[in-house]
Amino acid sequence: xxxxxxxxxxxxDYYKSIDIPEEIDDCIMKGxxxxxxxxxxxxxxxxxxxxxxxxAASILLLFTVSVNTMPAFANAMHDIPIAGQLVRVLDFSxxxxxxxxxxxxxxxxxxxxVEKDNKExxxxxxxxxxxxxxFASHYEIDYNEYPYTLNFKIxxxxxxxxxxxxxxxxxxxxIQDIYRLxxxxxxxxxxxxxxxxxxSYQVTEYKEPGQLVVTLExxxxxxxxxxxxxxxxxxxxxxxxxxxxxQLFSLDTRRMLKDEDEExxxxxxxxxxxxxxxxxxxxxxEEYPVISDFVIEKRGTNDIPKSY
Amino acid sequence: MTTEIxxxxxxxxxxxxxxxxxxxxxxxxxxxxxxxxxxxxxxxxVVQEATYKAYISLDKLKxxxxxxxxxxxxxINTAVNYIKSNKKYVFMENKExxxxxxxxxxxxxxxxxxxxxxxxxxxxxxxxxxxxxxGFKLKEISEILxxxxxxxxxxxYRGLKKIKDNLEGGYNCEG
Numbered sequence: 129x130x131x132x133x134x135x136x137x138x139x140x141d142y143y144k145s146i147d148i149p150e151e152i153d154d155c156i157m158k159g160x161x162x163x164x165x166x167x168x169x170x171x172x173x174x175x176x177x178x179x180x181x182x183x184a185a186s187i188l189l190l191f192t193v194s195v196n197t198m199p200a201f202a203n204a205m206h207d208i209p210i211a212g213q214l215v216r217v218l219d220f221s222x223x224x225x226x227x228x229x230x231x232x233x234x235x236x237x238x239x240x241x242v243e244k245d246n247k248e249x250x251x252x253x254x255x256x257x258x259x260x261x262x263f264a265s266h267y268e269i270d271y272n273e274y275p276y277t278l279n280f281k282i283x284x285x286x287x288x289x290x291x292x293x294x295x296x297x298x299x300x301x302x303i304q305d306i307y308r309l310x311x312x313x314x315x316x317x318x319x320x321x322x323x324x325x326x327x328s329y330q331v332t333e334y335k336e337p338g339q340l341v342v343t344l345e346x347x348x349x350x351x352x353x354x355x356x357x358x359x360x361x362x363x364x365x366x367x368x369x370x371x372x373x374x375q376l377f378s379l380d381t382r383r384m385l386k387d388e389d390e391e392x393x394x395x396x397x398x399x400x401x402x403x404x405x406x407x408x409x410x411x412x413x414e415e416y417p418v419i420s421d422f423v424i425e426k427r428g429t430n431d432i433p434k435s436y
Numbered sequence: 437m438t439t440e441i442x443x444x445x446x447x448x449x450x451x452x453x454x455x456x457x458x459x460x461x462x463x464x465x466x467x468x469x470x471x472x473x474x475x476x477x478x479x480x481x482v483v484q485e486a487t488y489k490a491y492i493s494l495d496k497l498k499x500x501x502x503x504x505x506x507x508x509x510x511x512i513n514t515a516v517n518y519i520k521s522n523k524k525y526v527f528m529e530n531k532e533x534x535x536x537x538x539x540x541x542x543x544x545x546x547x548x549x550x551x552x553x554x555x556x557x558x559x560x561x562x563x564x565x566x567x568x569x570x571g572f573k574l575k576e577i578s579e580i581l582x583x584x585x586x587x588x589x590x591x592x593y594r595g596l597k598k599i600k601d602n603l604e605g606g607y608n609c610e611g
Contacts, residue, residue, distance in 0.1 A: 135569075138553075139569045142565075143467070146466070152462050152466055152480060153459075156462060159485065159487025159488040160488070162488045162491075163490075164491070166488070166491075167491070
């Protein structure tokens with residue numbers, strides 16, 4: 129018998145060997161039902177798209193009104209360019225905040241400022257090899273006064289494309305200056321934002337893609353005090369200021385500041401009386417000889433350090 | 437009512453026409469699904485999923501006369517994806533079904549033929565099943581599987597030859 133004929137005979141056997149189960153009718157109906165649901169869902173979506181512009185505009189108006197009148201709404205619905213899912217919200221405070229994931233080789237790609245409801249939102253985007261980074265890189269944010277500053281330390285980062293956007297950040301009401309801080313560690317970027325008003329801040333972190341939103345809120349109270357700062361001479365942005373900071377690494381109160389001439393200095397501490405500052409400077413100079421070259425500078429609440 | 441009219445109605449959103457079309461082809465799509473996944477439960481899953489996919493993509497079927505090849509194509513794709521996502525499971529089932537068939541089939545020759553068929557490469561087997569059992573033309577099979585017609589022809593005749601060699605070899609061994 130030829131193979132073809134055999135196959136022909138086999139066909140019957142093949143048909144018999146596969147019984148058609150009764151459940152098949154149910155399966156077909158389930159498939160159709162699922163399809164009907166899917167089609168209805170798609171149709172609904174299309175209909176929503178077709179809502180006329182007028183209706184859309186009135187909804188928008190309604191939305192704007194409710195956002196402005198309901199505090200809860202305002203908190204929940206920032207009108208800011210967020211694409212990811214919420215990871216955490218750190219409360220408004222002046223305490224240091226920390227979060228994000230350990231990454232390597234990320235880029236602090238973009239920074240932008242959105243003003244809304246008397247608050248300013250700093251939005252920071254991360255990327256890795258031109259793609260969006262899944263999580264925000266590890267960040268530490270630190271609040272300081274004299275002048276009012278917010279210091280950002282972002283780790284696992286080797287690029288800082290966002291620096292190009294710094295000029296635009298100064299457009300807002302609160303941000304007086306934003307500048308990069310010299311950092312000897314090449315897997316970290318630091319930058320500092322100077323505000324000319326007292327403020328508290330809130331950090332909201334998102335993932336997929338990783339984004340950070342730092343919301344700045346003006347505080348009504350303002351103190352008019354004078355401080356006496358123990359500070360170094362000014363140096364241009366570069367390794368020298370980085371090394372000087374490194375020498376004072378164990379001093380927790382140290383910080384890097386930009387002076388009025390766009391140069392940088394290290395401040396080790398400040399006090400509200402000149403005597404206290406002098407005492408401290410002398411005692412520190414024993415342990416850190418470099419501090420003997422430091423000076424005491426008198427500054428007001430919003431004063432930017434002088435060039436020295 | 438001809439298939440074409442029914443298909444046209446179904447495309448326009450007539451659910452009854454669609455259900456009728458699938459109903460009258462359910463045995464065919466079930467057998468094809470079964471020949472891939474080798475067990476009842478999975479074959480039923482494939483039928484359900486293929487029905488769903490056919491329903492939601494019906495508007496993409498431009499020529500009603502190709503409904504059958506189109507439906508089989510969807511069924512095969514669904515089955516192949518199903519196997520991909522349940523690899524280990526199907527492998528075990530495959531063995532079991534073979535064993536049970538040995539018990540079921542009484543005609544030695546048929547067992548041999550069945551085995552010979554199973555020994556073929558999946559693509560060759562598909563073509564033989566579609567051509568010899570489900571009655572598709574080689575041209576239609578080329579549409580379904582997305583191969584050039586000549587490839588389908590080559591695979592079909594190669595498959596037949598392999599089965600023949602396999603069967604003859606079997607006889608020789610037996611003596």
